[in-house]
Amino acid sequence: xxxxxxxxxxxxxxxxxxxxGQRSAMHTSSTIILVLAVxxxxxxxxxxALTIVVAAGVSRGWRSALEGAAxxxxxxxxxxxxxxxxxxxxxxxDTLRVIVGALLLVLGLSWLRKAILRASGHKAxxxxxxxxxxxxxxxxxxxxxxxxxxxxxxxGVGFAVAFKxxxxxxxxxxxxxxxxxxxxxxxxxxxxxxxAAAVIVGTVGVLVSRQLSxxxxxxxxxxxxxMLTSFGVFWVGEGAGVHWPGxxxxxxxxxxxxVLVMAGAVSYLxxxxxxxxxxxxxxxxxx
Amino acid sequence: MKQRIxxxxxxxxxxxxxFLIGDTPEFALATLVIIGLALLLRHHRLAATIVxxxxxxAFLLASAYRGRRRSAD
Numbered sequence: 001x002x003x004x005x006x007x008x009x010x011x012x013x014x015x016x017x018x019x020x021g022q023r024s025a026m027h028t029s030s031t032i033i034l035v036l037a038v039x040x041x042x043x044x045x046x047x048x049a050l051t052i053v054v055a056a057g058v059s060r061g062w063r064s065a066l067e068g069a070a071x072x073x074x075x076x077x078x079x080x081x082x083x084x085x086x087x088x089x090x091x092x093x094d095t096l097r098v099i100v101g102a103l104l105l106v107l108g109l110s111w112l113r114k115a116i117l118r119a120s121g122h123k124a125x126x127x128x129x130x131x132x133x134x135x136x137x138x139x140x141x142x143x144x145x146x147x148x149x150x151x152x153x154x155x156g157v158g159f160a161v162a163f164k165x166x167x168x169x170x171x172x173x174x175x176x177x178x179x180x181x182x183x184x185x186x187x188x189x190x191x192x193x194x195x196a197a198a199v200i201v202g203t204v205g206v207l208v209s210r211q212l213s214x215x216x217x218x219x220x221x222x223x224x225x226x227m228l229t230s231f232g233v234f235w236v237g238e239g240a241g242v243h244w245p246g247x248x249x250x251x252x253x254x255x256x257x258x259v260l261v262m263a264g265a266v267s268y269l270x271x272x273x274x275x276x277x278x279x280x281x282x283x284x285x286x287x
Numbered sequence: 288m289k290q291r292i293x294x295x296x297x298x299x300x301x302x303x304x305x306f307l308i309g310d311t312p313e314f315a316l317a318t319l320v321i322i323g324l325a326l327l328l329r330h331h332r333l334a335a336t337i338v339x340x341x342x343x344x345a346f347l348l349a350s351a352y353r354g355r356r357r358s359a360d
């Protein structure tokens with residue numbers, strides 16, 4: 001896309017200044033959407049991971065929970081290095097864009113589907129308080145001798161639960177960061193947005209020493225689902241050789257289209273077999 | 288040792304299948320169809336611009352409708 005754009009600019013010569021301005025606007029809009037999507041997705045996933053780590057820490061011991069979380073981060077970093085780096089360096093850019101678009105489409109569509117069902121009352125809202133309470137109850141009832149406020153003992157269950165929670169939620173963050181970052185040649189920026197989310201969620205989590213149930217996860221997931229789906233369609237098209245009208249400016253247009261689709265779907269499904277609002281049911285590590 | 292490696296690879300594969308497909312296999316199918324159509328329509332800009340987002344929306348709506356029916360059952 002950039003190569004085509006540069007060639008066009010050279011061909012038009014004097015129109016280059018105007019063209020550069022247009023291209024700059026395109027990059028700015030797609031960069032803003034990239035940062036928002038990565039930051040939003042990372043915030044949601046990190047809040048979910050934090051809930052599980054805090055539940056494991058409170059019920060089984062902080063040492064094991066923190067070690068489990070740290071081990072998951074290390075495994076994720078290893079996977080990125082082993083799988084991600086060669087993928088970026090050795091796979092042709094168009095193929096990479098199709099792969100990236102496919103991943104974003106699968107993730108985005110499943111986030112959007114859940115958001116539609118939740119907003120229309122056909123699926124329980126994601127509730128960190130309920131997930132936290134259930135996880136703590138399960139962890140404590142599984143072992144009558146589980147320490148209530150341990151800080152120094154090692155505990156295999158606490159380690160495993162924290163590891164699984166951070167690994168599952170972290171995998172989504174890694175996929176989103178690597179795919180959005182590499183497809184737009186903004187891997188550093190995408191990683192920075194994810195790191196900012198991690199620092200903010202981690203700091204607030206440490207300060208309040210609990211899960212962050214006040215974060216509007218359902219709304220963020222809805223917005224991020226729209227962004228991921230829009231990026232997914234865009235990159236699948238670009239990778240396959242489709243030249244979108246307006247180039248990168250097609251991304252916000254696609255996002256607007258999916259907002260309309262979502263709004264229509266929610267309105268229609270609300271009229272279908274109206275049900276009382278579903279109680280929030282904990283889904284532990286459901287993405 | 289070989290068995291252990293095989294089991295680990297199998298578990299790794301299961302994890303990714305569950306992670307990417309899970310209980311919505313229609314999205315994996317949708318993605319393959321959209322990639323196929325994008326390749327077919329790459330020289331037809333207008334058609335691709337309409338068909339790709341339209342088909343994505345159609346798969347999303349069908350899946351949400353199916354989810355509604357499933358939760359109503």
